[in-house]
Amino acid sequence: MVIYLHTDHDFPDPSREDVDELLGVGGDLSPERLVAAYSKGIFPWYSEDTPILWWSPDPRLIVEPSSFHVPRRLSRILRQNLFEFSINKDFSGVINACATVDRPGCQGTWIIPEMIRAYTRLHYLGYAHSVEAWKNGRLAGGLYGIAIGKAFFGESMFYNVSNASKAALVKFVTFLHSWGFELIDCQQTTGHMLRFGAFEVSRKEFIGRLQKAVGAVDHGDLVWSPRSIE
Helix, strand or coil, rough: CCECCCCCCCCCCCCCCCCCEEEECCCCCCCHHHHHHHCCEEECCCCCCCCEECCCCCCEECHHHHHCCCCCHHHHHHHCCEEEEEEEHHHHHHHHHHHHHHCCCCCCCCCHHHHHHHHHHHHHHHCCCEEEEEEEEEEEEEEEEEEECCCEEEEEEECCCCCHHHHHHHHHHHHHHHHCCEEEEECCCHHHHCCCCEEEEEHHHHHHHHHHCCCCCCCHHHHHCCCCCC
16 A cells, blocks of 8 residues: 655555555655654665655664674774864764765666755764764765664665765764664665664564663654764
8 A cells, every 4th residue: 555645745654554555655754754654664765766765674674773783894994084074063964975976777866856956965963973984084984874873774884985874874873872762773674784783673573672762762853963972
């Protein structure tokens, strides 16, 4: 079942068995709709030549910050202190780099201008966050995503310097763990995230975990200012 959304229509319940992975078409990218979507385990993913498409995959790949695995080779790289790290210091630089970086086997990008504008609005509202890795004062890599309650929804990563985005991810997950975050949503299964200890759960289990994590704190508690990650 796929719902065609108007601006005032709510999403179908993704825990229902008759709801497909693609569960909605249309609507808008207002902050209110995006926050409501992520809180229910739904996210937009589409291209410039399609309407807005809303997805809730089954199964779902997640990471528990408490059991995040750092590969041995990457641990050695981190000990070399090649990078400096920050949160929310250059959200625009990160999301635009994610939109333009070359990805082997992929043509085009889902991070189209409309998406950049929408997630930039979420950033100013305190929901969307960037993580930066710097080398010699230049942006070397990073990632961005959405934080609601004690759940973080990863959107995209990029690097200009080898291992920069991986290093930023490791530092950020350590930060999330210290803040008591319960899960990181990877959205889709990739070998890259499996190597960090990610694992698949059914959509039903994911939504149960998500409801607990989203309700853990007030949203206003997650308005972060730029800071370094030590």
